[in-house]
């Protein structure tokens with residue numbers, strides 16, 4: 106295309122895309138009007154109006170989130186038709202069937218991602234727009250079937266992967282690659298495992314798959330929602346903004362530690378303890394620990410009735426316990442069976458004693474009356490109640506697990522490893538969460554749990570009401586003063602709290618996150634290699650339909666309780682009915698850095714293949730040896746250097762290094778510049794030290810430096826000496 110031809114086309118494209126923005130603005134205006142109307146609505150139940158307000162607010166947010174690069178591509182078919190591809194679909198106002206812009210998830214948009222010279226899918230040309238905000242700055246074309254064409258014209262991809270990273274992850278809708286697109290749109294409804302080395306876009310692909318499922322299965326997903334599980338709050342924050350920008354909000358983000366609502370994790374387990382707690386052997390331990398709380402008395406306990414005293418002895422308790430266990434009910438529900446049998450057995454003893462001497466077997470009616478009287482007396486017997494509470498106590502997961510940890514005797518009785526002992530039973534760790542969740546099912550409901558739930562609901566109701574008022578305040582600038590006033594008058598907090606009890610109008614994500622018994626339509630598990638057998642049991646309970654997208658990399662595993670094989674981890678739930686896909690191209694780490702990380706990988710995981718970097722940066726990663734006292738200054742040098750550059754930076758090091766975060770805290774994250782401090786100590790820290798160092802080295806999108814005090818570990822010999830290379834990008 107000549108320059109002049111290009112300029113003309115660019116003008117035309119700008120005009121078309123300006124038309125799209127005009128259409129978007131009209132839709133926004135309409136959405137805002139609907140929102141205002143919903144706020145001011147009268148004559149319908151307030152509760153319906155709340156729901157309406159929420160839907161309208163969401164609609165407005167969705168339209169706001171697509172402003173940057175609304176339209177990023179164009180596809181021309183062989184027969185000359187054009188389709189513009191964008192973050193959402195837009196239709197001609199007059200004619201609803203005439204798409205002005207195709208949603209990237211629509212089937213018709215698929216060739217945009219997968220057409221290649223070898224398989225052009227009836228396409229003649231793919232055009233990619235480059236834009237800054239609303240301004241189209243240029244475009245690149247690939248024309249299929251032309252000699253010499255063939256590779257994807259990946260100017261857009263290279264620009265995207267080279268750009269400095271800002272806060273949080275961005276969507277990749279404009280540059281999804283064919284191997285990624287295949288996974289995003291995969292029709293498989295069951296368990297899908299996506300494995301790939303660092304930076305291969307596993308997280309990006311999983312999130313785009315969620316957006317795709319929400320688009321194609323809107324009805325089902327908007328009833329059930331999607332759960333996204335990630336390794337840390339920092340990570341969830343990093344990825345949290347990707348989905349809204351894709352236009353979705355029926356999604357709950359959680360770490361495995363968040364999966365029991367209301368529980369706070371305050372402590373950390375040693376790796377060995379985490380391994381023990383993560384093993385599915387704990388299911389047996391917990392069942393035994395519950396059984397251990399179902400006791401028989403050591404000595405007979407006398408139970409005084411009005412006319413006679415009977416003994417609750419081992420025999421009575423053991424028989425009642427057997428019956429209660431045989432009922433197959435969870436502990437708290439089986440308690441009623443236990444009680445019933447104790448009462449029946451004691452009543453027989455009492456009746457026999459009382460009737461002895463003056464009633465004969467023929468006095469049937471008198472026996473029956475006596476039995477009824479005694480049973481009634483036993484049923485309301487406070488002393489018996491107290492004894493039964495001791496023998497078969499009502500338990501919550503917390504009141505079972507905390508005393509178990511604190512008692513070597515109880516641990517031994519449950520067949521648990523003595524290493525599980527801890528002095529503060531209630532100092533919960535993330536590895537306790539799946540155990541507590543398991544116990545909810547083993548123990549069943551009890552009054553105390555119901556009371557706690559009621560209290561929680563009341564607290565949530567108040568919080569929810571306050572939240573609605575906050576939303577109103579936030580939107581103040583956008584609202585007419587009179588509308589705002591009437592809305593505030595109508596939506597005062599107590600009123601909202603009252604109505605909350607009648608009908609729940611919270612967002613799906615809010616309701617789901619607060620409800621331990623919620624079942625999701627789909628679950629995404631990121632960094633899935635870290636999850637233990639016990640964690641998987643929780644997740645399967647949350648998604649009985651077993652619709653999972655699982656992404657991870659066994660080589661990056663840190664947790665001693667994590668997966669060493671997907672097949673072994675998934676066998677109990679999916680047998681061999683799960684699909685596996687691999688991603689092989691690294692979009693994050695430049696080739697120079699990946700070479701160094703790859704050498705390390707070859708040492709600790711010789712069977713794993715390092716991903717291939719999509720680009721080289723021309724900057725060699727460096728190392729520098731520092732004397733003991735020099736470390737803080739050397740770190741400060743790096744930070745100062747990076748402060749002057751665009752993008753993000755991090756210092757990663759073992760505990761105790763000032764200003765450094767441990768490798769585990771950077772899981773799944775990325776930074777433009779990474780300084781790894783004392784790799785020799787990271788390597789030496791535990792059996793997974795090499796995997797931790799591998800994670801640390803592969804966080805960089807542009808620059809990597811390493812500071813060491815001991816001699817540089819041989820496996821990092823690919824690094825250039827800091828002073829032998831020019832300072833990066835100088």
Ligand SMILES: Nc1ncnc2c1ncn2[C@@H]1O[C@H](COP(=O)(O)OP(=O)(O)OP(=O)(O)O)[C@@H](O)[C@H]1O
Nearest residue numbers: 265277280281282303304305306307308309692773
């Ligand atoms: N098709 C693409 N176009 C543009 N950028 C991409 C593409 N695929 C991935 N990326 C970018 O590559 C980086 C790495 O992606 P992501 O974090 O999803 O990788 P990952 O496989 O989850 O990595 P890790 O295993 O290290 O956590 C991100 O910045 C992501 O936006």
